[in-house]
Amino acid sequence: MKDDMREKLSAYLDGALTEAERRDVESRLAASSDLRGELESLRAVSQAVKDLPKSPLPAGYIARLQARRARARARDGAERREWVLLPPAYRPVAFALSSALVAIVLWDRFSRTQAPFQMPYASVKVIPQSEAPVSQIDFSNRITVGKDVSATPEAVKNDSRAKASLESLGFAARRDAPTPRRAPGQPMEFAEDTSMAAGAPAASTPASLLAKTKAGVQMSEEERSRRNEEFIMGLEKEKRSMGIAQVLPRRASAAAARGASAGGSFGGSDMMMLQASPEPEPQALASNTPSLVSRAGRAASKRLGFGGSPAPELDKAELSASGERLDYAAGIPSDDAGLVFTDGNSLASSWVLLGLPGNYPAVDYWSRRAVLLKRSSTKILEIRAGEESVQVYFRLLSPGEASDPTKDRFATIPLEPKPVSLLLLPR
Amino acid sequence: MGSNPVSETEFLEQNAELVFNLALRLTGNRADAEDLSQDALIRALKALPGFRGESMASTWVYRITVNAWKNRVRSEKRRHFWKTVTLGLVGGDDGEDEVRDVKADDPPLDADLAKEETAKMVQKSLLELDEDDRAIVVLREIAEKSYGEIGAVLGLAEGTVKSRLFRARAKLKGLLEQPGKQP
Numbered sequence: 193m194k195d196d197m198r199e200k201l202s203a204y205l206d207g208a209l210t211e212a213e214r215r216d217v218e219s220r221l222a223a224s225s226d227l228r229g230e231l232e233s234l235r236a237v238s239q240a241v242k243d244l245p246k247s248p249l250p251a252g253y254i255a256r257l258q259a260r261r262a263r264a265r266a267r268d269g270a271e272r273r274e275w276v277l278l279p280p281a282y283r284p285v286a287f288a289l290s291s292a293l294v295a296i297v298l299w300d301r302f303s304r305t306q307a308p309f310q311m312p313y314a315s316v317k318v319i320p321q322s323e324a325p326v327s328q329i330d331f332s333n334r335i336t337v338g339k340d341v342s343a344t345p346e347a348v349k350n351d352s353r354a355k356a357s358l359e360s361l362g363f364a365a366r367r368d369a370p371t372p373r374r375a376p377g378q379p380m381e382f383a384e385d386t387s388m389a390a391g392a393p394a395a396s397t398p399a400s401l402l403a404k405t406k407a408g409v410q411m412s413e414e415e416r417s418r419r420n421e422e423f424i425m426g427l428e429k430e431k432r433s434m435g436i437a438q439v440l441p442r443r444a445s446a447a448a449a450r451g452a453s454a455g456g457s458f459g460g461s462d463m464m465m466l467q468a469s470p471e472p473e474p475q476a477l478a479s480n481t482p483s484l485v486s487r488a489g490r491a492a493s494k495r496l497g498f499g500g501s502p503a504p505e506l507d508k509a510e511l512s513a514s515g516e517r518l519d520y521a522a523g524i525p526s527d528d529a530g531l532v533f534t535d536g537n538s539l540a541s542s543w544v545l546l547g548l549p550g551n552y553p554a555v556d557y558w559s560r561r562a563v564l565l566k567r568s569s570t571k572i573l574e575i576r577a578g579e580e581s582v583q584v585y586f587r588l589l590s591p592g593e594a595s596d597p598t599k600d601r602f603a604t605i606p607l608e609p610k611p612v613s614l615l616l617l618p619r
Numbered sequence: 620m621g622s623n624p625v626s627e628t629e630f631l632e633q634n635a636e637l638v639f640n641l642a643l644r645l646t647g648n649r650a651d652a653e654d655l656s657q658d659a660l661i662r663a664l665k666a667l668p669g670f671r672g673e674s675m676a677s678t679w680v681y682r683i684t685v686n687a688w689k690n691r692v693r694s695e696k697r698r699h700f701w702k703t704v705t706l707g708l709v710g711g712d713d714g715e716d717e718v719r720d721v722k723a724d725d726p727p728l729d730a731d732l733a734k735e736e737t738a739k740m741v742q743k744s745l746l747e748l749d750e751d752d753r754a755i756v757v758l759r760e761i762a763e764k765s766y767g768e769i770g771a772v773l774g775l776a777e778g779t780v781k782s783r784l785f786r787a788r789a790k791l792k793g794l795l796e797q798p799g800k801q802p
Contacts, residue, residue, distance in 0.1 A: 195785075202785035206759065208766050237792045240741045241760035245734070247643055249636050250653060257635075257657045264661055 201231045205238060625676065627664055634680050635660060637762065641681060644757045645688050647746045655691065659684035674771055681762060682772045685754050692750055744794040752787035759784055 197220070203209050204217045221227050278286055571587045587600045625633075638659055643652035663670075663680045670679060745753055751773070758764045758772055766780045775783070 198789070199782055199785040202788055203766075203781050206766070206784075208781060233792060234788055237788050237795060238760055240737070240795065241644075241745065241756060241791070243734075244644060244738050244741055244761065246640055247649070249639055250649065253639070253653065253657075254631060254635065256653075257631075257660060260657055261661045261664065 197227070198230060198234075201227070202234055205231065205234055625667065625670075627667065630664065630667060630676065631660065634663070634677055637677060638680055638684050641684055641757060641762055642688065644742070644745060644761050645685075645753060647742055655688055656684065659687045662687065675768070677762075678764070678768050678771050681758065681764070685758075685772055688754075689750055741795070744791055747794055748787060748790060751783065752790060755780065755784050756787045756791060 200209065200213060200217050204214060209217060221231060571589055585600060587597070590596075635656070639652055639656040642656040642659070643649060646652050646655055659680065663683050666683075670676070745756065748756065754773060755769060758769045764772065766777045766784070769775070769784075770777050770780045773780070
C-alpha cells in the first residue's frame with residue numbers, strides 16, 4: 193500500500209479531505225479489505241489517544257497560578273528597575289572598568305609620594321649604643337672608608353689600602369667649599385662662639401621673648417614667629433661659624449625645597465620643645481640668645497655625648513620633659529649615642545635635636561633604615577645622602593689633641609631594609 | 620473572536636483546563652503539567668492586553684504552551700547532554716541512554732484501574748514520539764484542533780500537518796503494537 197493512500201486514510205479519518213478525495217477514498221475502501229483494515233488500525237490509534245482521560249484542574253490550581261504570577265511580576269519589576277541603570281549583560285564590563293579606574297586613581301594618588309606629613313619624632317628614636325639593634329649582617333667589608341666621594345664599596349674593598357689612600361691624600365683637601373675654616377689647632381667643637389652674638393640679627397631678640405618661652409607664657413603669633421626665625425638664623429650662623437660645608441644631596445633642588453619648608457617647621461617645633469624644658473645653662477642662653485637653637489642642640493648633644501668631651505650630668509628634669517616622645521629618660525651613655533633614621537622627617541628632627549651640623553640630608557628612606565652610632569672620638573662633619581647609601585664625613589678626635597683635618601674620613605653606609613648599626617670608629 | 624477585550628478571569632475559565640490537559644499529555648505527569656501550563660498561562664495573561672483576536676484565543680494560548688514546552692525540552696536535552704558528557708569524562712554513566720521527558724512520580728492519572736493500564740500505555744507511547752510528532756498528535760486528538768489550527772499553532776502549512784500527522788500516527792501505531800502494548 194502506498195504511503196500516499198495511507199496518508200489520505202489518516203486525513204479521511206479526520207474529515208480533512210476534499211469532497212472529491214473523500215469519494216475516491218471511500219470507493220477504494222469499498223473495494224479493498226486491506227485498506228479497510230488499515231483505516232481501522234489508524235482509527236484505533238487515534239481513538240486510544242482521544243480516550244486518554246481529561247483531567248480537571250488540580251485543587252488550588254488558580255490560586256497557585258495567581259501567586260506565581262504575583263512573584264513573576266515582582267521579579268519583572270525588580271529587573272526593570274535594575275535595567276534602568278545598566279543591562280545585566282554589561283555589568284561585568286562596567287564593574288571591571290570602574291574597578292580599573294579606581295585602581296588607577298589610587299595608584300596615581302599614592303604611588304608618587306609618601307605620606308606628605310608625619311608628626312616629627314613619630315619614628316625617631318635616640319638610642320645609646322648599648323641599646324642599638326645589632327645588625328645580623330657583617331658590614332665591615334661593605335662600609336667604604338675613603339676620601340673620594342664617588343668611591344663605592346666595590347671600588348674600595350681593601351680596608352688598609354683605603355685607609356692609606358685616605359691618610360696620604362688628606363681628607364681635608366676634598367673640601368674646597370668657600371666656607372671659612374677654623375684655624376688649625378682650634379678644636380672643632382660645638383664650642384660657644386661669642387663672636388656670633390655680635391651683629392647677628394638674632395641679637396636683637398628681646399630677652400623677654402625667651403623668658404616668656406621659658407615661663408610658658410602665651411605669646412602672640414608674631415612673637416612666636418619672630419622667635420622661631422631667630423632660632424633658625426642662629427642655627428645657620430652656628431653652622432657657618434664651624435666651617436661646615438653644605439650638605440649636597442643628590443637632588444639638590446628638591447632637598448633645598450624640603451630644607452626650607454619641612455626643615456624650618458620641624459626645627460621650630462624642636463626648638464619650642466627644647467625651650468619649654470628647663471635649661472641647664474640659663475646664663476649662657478641669656479648671654480647668647482642668637483644661637484639658642486644650636487645651643488639647645490648643643491646642650492642635647494653634650495648630654496648625648498656629641499660634644500667630643502665627657503657629657504655633663506644629665507638633667508633628669510629636662511630629659512623627662514622631652515622624654516615622653518624621645519624616650520631617652522632612661523639614661524644615655526656619656527660618650528656614645530646613635531640615631532635611627534627611618535624617614536626624612538625623623539632625620540630632620542633628630543638632626544636639629546642633636547645639633548648635627550649642616551642641613552639634614554635628603555634621603556629617600558621609604559623602607560631602608562640606617563642606624564648611625566657615633567663615638568665621642570668622632571665628629572660628624574657632613575652627611576651626603578643618596579638613595580642607596582649615605583656617606584658620612586667624620587673626623588677622628590684624639591683626646592687632648594687639636595682637631596686634625598687630615599683625620600677626616602668618610603664612610604659609605606649602604607641603606608638596608610633592616611636596621612643597620614654603624615660605629616664611626618677609625619679603621 | 621472579536622476585538623472585545625477578554626477579562627483575565629474569563630480567559631482563565633475558558634482556557635486553563637484545556638491548557639492543563641494539553642500540558643499533561645505533552646509532559647506525561649501532573650506536576651510538570653501544572654508547572655508548564657501555569658507558565659504558559661502567565662505568559663498569555665501578560666500578553667493578553669495586546670492580543671488582537673486574529674486567531675482563536677485557544678489557538679493562541681496553545682501556541683504559547685507548545686513553544687514553552689519545546690524550550691523546556693531543549694534545555695533539558697542540553698542539560699542531559701552535559702551531564703552525559705561529564706559523566707563520560709569521569710568514567711561513569713547513570714545508565715540513562717535516552718533523553719527522558721520531564722517526569723515526576725505521581726499518583727495514577729485515573730481512578731479507574733481497568734482504563735488506567737491502557738491510558739498508561741498510550742501515554743508512554745506518546746512520550747516516545749519526538750516532540751513534533753507528539754505535539755501534532757496531542758493537538759489533533761486531545762485538543763481536537765483542525766489541520767489549519769494545528770498549522771497555526773506549530774507554524775506549519777496544512778499539507779505538512781497532514782503528512783506529519785499521518786507519520787506520527789503510524790509511529791504511534793508501531794509503538795502500540797509492540798509486545799505488551801496492545802490498546
